[in-house]
Amino acid sequence: xxxxxxxxxxxxxxxxxxxxxxxxxxxxxxxxxxxxxxxxxxxxxxxxxxxxxxxxxxxxxxxxxxxxxxxxxxxxxxxxxxxxxxxxxxxxxxxxxxxxxxxxxxxxxxxxxxxxxxxxxxxxxxxxxxxxxxxxxxx
Amino acid sequence: xxxxxxxxxxxxxxxxxxxxxxxxxxxxxxxxxxxxxxxxxxxxxxxxxxxxxxxxxxxxxxxxxxxxxxxxxxxxxxxxxxxxxxxxxxxxxxxxxxxxxxxxxxxxxxxxxxxxxxxxxxxxxxxxxxxxxxxxxxxxxxxxxxxxxxxxxxxxxxxxxxxxxxxxxxxxxxxxxxxxxxxxxxxxxxxxxxxxxxxxxxxxxxxxxxxxxxxxxxxxxxxxxxxxxxxxxxxxxxxxxxxxxxxxxxxxxxxxxxxxxxxxxxxxxxxxxxxxxxxxxxxxxxxxxxxxxxxxxxxxxxxxxxxxxxxxxxxxxxxxxxxxxxxxxxxxxxxxxxxxxxxxxxxxxxxxxxxxxxxxxxxxxxxxxxxxxxxxxxxxxxxxxxxxxxxxxxxxxxxxxxxxxxxx
Numbered sequence: 001x002x003x004x005x006x007x008x009x010x011x012x013x014x015x016x017x018x019x020x021x022x023x024x025x026x027x028x029x030x031x032x033x034x035x036x037x038x039x040x041x042x043x044x045x046x047x048x049x050x051x052x053x054x055x056x057x058x059x060x061x062x063x064x065x066x067x068x069x070x071x072x073x074x075x076x077x078x079x080x081x082x083x084x085x086x087x088x089x090x091x092x093x094x095x096x097x098x099x100x101x102x103x104x105x106x107x108x109x110x111x112x113x114x115x116x117x118x119x120x121x122x123x124x125x126x127x128x129x130x131x132x133x134x135x136x137x138x139x
Numbered sequence: 140x141x142x143x144x145x146x147x148x149x150x151x152x153x154x155x156x157x158x159x160x161x162x163x164x165x166x167x168x169x170x171x172x173x174x175x176x177x178x179x180x181x182x183x184x185x186x187x188x189x190x191x192x193x194x195x196x197x198x199x200x201x202x203x204x205x206x207x208x209x210x211x212x213x214x215x216x217x218x219x220x221x222x223x224x225x226x227x228x229x230x231x232x233x234x235x236x237x238x239x240x241x242x243x244x245x246x247x248x249x250x251x252x253x254x255x256x257x258x259x260x261x262x263x264x265x266x267x268x269x270x271x272x273x274x275x276x277x278x279x280x281x282x283x284x285x286x287x288x289x290x291x292x293x294x295x296x297x298x299x300x301x302x303x304x305x306x307x308x309x310x311x312x313x314x315x316x317x318x319x320x321x322x323x324x325x326x327x328x329x330x331x332x333x334x335x336x337x338x339x340x341x342x343x344x345x346x347x348x349x350x351x352x353x354x355x356x357x358x359x360x361x362x363x364x365x366x367x368x369x370x371x372x373x374x375x376x377x378x379x380x381x382x383x384x385x386x387x388x389x390x391x392x393x394x395x396x397x398x399x400x401x402x403x404x405x406x407x408x409x410x411x412x413x414x415x416x417x418x419x420x421x422x423x424x425x426x427x428x429x430x431x432x433x434x435x436x437x438x439x440x441x442x443x444x445x446x447x448x449x450x451x452x453x454x455x456x457x458x459x460x461x462x463x464x465x466x467x468x469x470x471x472x473x474x475x476x477x478x479x480x481x482x483x484x485x486x487x488x489x490x491x492x493x494x495x496x497x498x499x500x501x502x503x504x505x506x507x508x509x510x511x512x513x514x515x516x517x518x519x520x521x522x523x524x525x526x527x528x529x530x531x532x533x534x535x536x537x538x539x540x541x542x543x544x545x546x547x
Contacts, residue, residue, distance in 0.1 A: 020161065020494040021494070021541075021545070024490070024491065024545065025545055028545060028546060052485065052489075053486045054516075073484055074485075075487050076490050077487075
């Protein structure tokens with residue numbers, strides 16, 4: 001699945017919900033289902049500190065592909081993190097570095113990305129792209 | 140005022156309360172961060188720009204004189220608000236943080252030396268920690284911290300033990316933004332003065348709730364922000380005793396603060412101007428007077444009484460939420476209700492409440508050392524102002540039940 005296809009699939013999933021409650025219940029469910037990051041990866045190095053919640057991001061190369069695992073101590077952020085991982089993980093560093101991300105805006109969740117300091121989500125996205133650029137350069 | 144609280148009519152004074160957020164009527168419980176502004180303050184702001192915008196103190200024309208008059212009116216109004224003996228003891232700043240920095244950078248750099256001690260408390264806002272740390276780093280002073288008990292009250296015995304001839308400054312918060320605790324500041328000041336230390340009170344949170352009398356307190360410095368007292372953002376004051384302010388050097392250079400400038404030597408203007416370099420925040424200062432008038436017209440005692448009723452109602456009501464623990468259970472509190480709910484992250488709570496139009500604040504409230512002392516990462520905080528209602532608190536409780544259901 002391409003980054004575009006993964007985004008379109010999420011947009012389609014969210015079209016089913018017509019109120020905030022069911023939308024957030026779904027995000028909470030995604031958060032609950034998302035496998036937790038192993039404790040060994042919850043390091044100072046992998047932490048992205050927001051004012052409010054913490055996000056951990058672990059990145060590694062699997063052959064040609066850059067993969068991500070992540071976690072957060074807040075369940076809604078966890079759900080949002082799982083969506084970013086679903087969209088971006090398992091693509092080449094080039095694809096990740098240059099990806100056009102539009103799904104958060106289309107789903108109406110872009111305010112979570114705008115709150116730079118509060119939830120660490122915007123910083124996580126930036127960090128994912130930075131890994132893309134770094135691994136691209138390392139190749 | 141016989142029919143206080145006539146909240147319906149008070150609410151009409153605040154246009155923003157009509158905002159609808161995602162189809163829901165705004166419930167604004169983030170008053171400890173900033174209060175909303177009544178119409179008369181908004182009108183004063185636009186009235187200034189529409190009718191007498193001019194740079195102050197120097198111009199010989201009608202607008203400049205009118206603007207200067209209004210600016211200085213606020214200083215006298217502020218003097219009355221805190222019962223300062225002299226109007227020149229009121230220095231306009233950008234806010235509480237700026238006021239504390241002024242004292243640290245001017246008084247601190249001139250009068251403190253290596254080995255001197257500064258006492259703060261565990262419940263300080265970062266604004267009352269970092270400026271002192273910067274001073275300590277530069278001068279080799281020692282920062283000491285008054286511990287608290289689990290209710291969120293200062294351990295006064297420990298404070299007394301810390302005081303000595305080495306203590307030069309005691310800088311504590313009058314009322315805690317994170318816990319609501321009202322500190323025994325009169326006692327703190329008396330004890331500090333016995334060892335010759337000067338006392339600064341961070342009044343950011345206290346100033347909208349408590350009656351202020353700097354003379355009765357005999358406090359040396361008092362810092363506050365107008366945006367937390369229904370006034371504009373970007374301005375506050377530093378009150379300081381005249382003999383201290385006179386002895387302090389200016390710490391920002393520029394226009395307004397000078398008497399005479401040559402390339403060889405500059406002589407400084409007198410109080411309060413020597414601390415007000417550059418064109419000040421004229422519009423906001425002018426409008427601030429109307430915020431103080433508004434508060435005094437309602438009556439601070441009336442406001443405090445009503446807010447404590449709201450706090451009591453909310454405190455009793457949140458107890459019905461399973462797993463909820465109130466953080467900050469001091470005997471004396473301003474209308475700040477901080478809590479954690481077992482198994483729920485404060486940010487998740489805030490997102491769910493926000494979707495119901497309810498604005499609260501979550502996180503560490505810029506008091507990270509306090510949060511570590513309490514062993515938590517943050518709280519959810521609802522803080523009440525004069526325009527809030529019992530019905531709004533009921534909405535909060537309903538909202539919390541919903542959060543519990545969705546997140547539990």
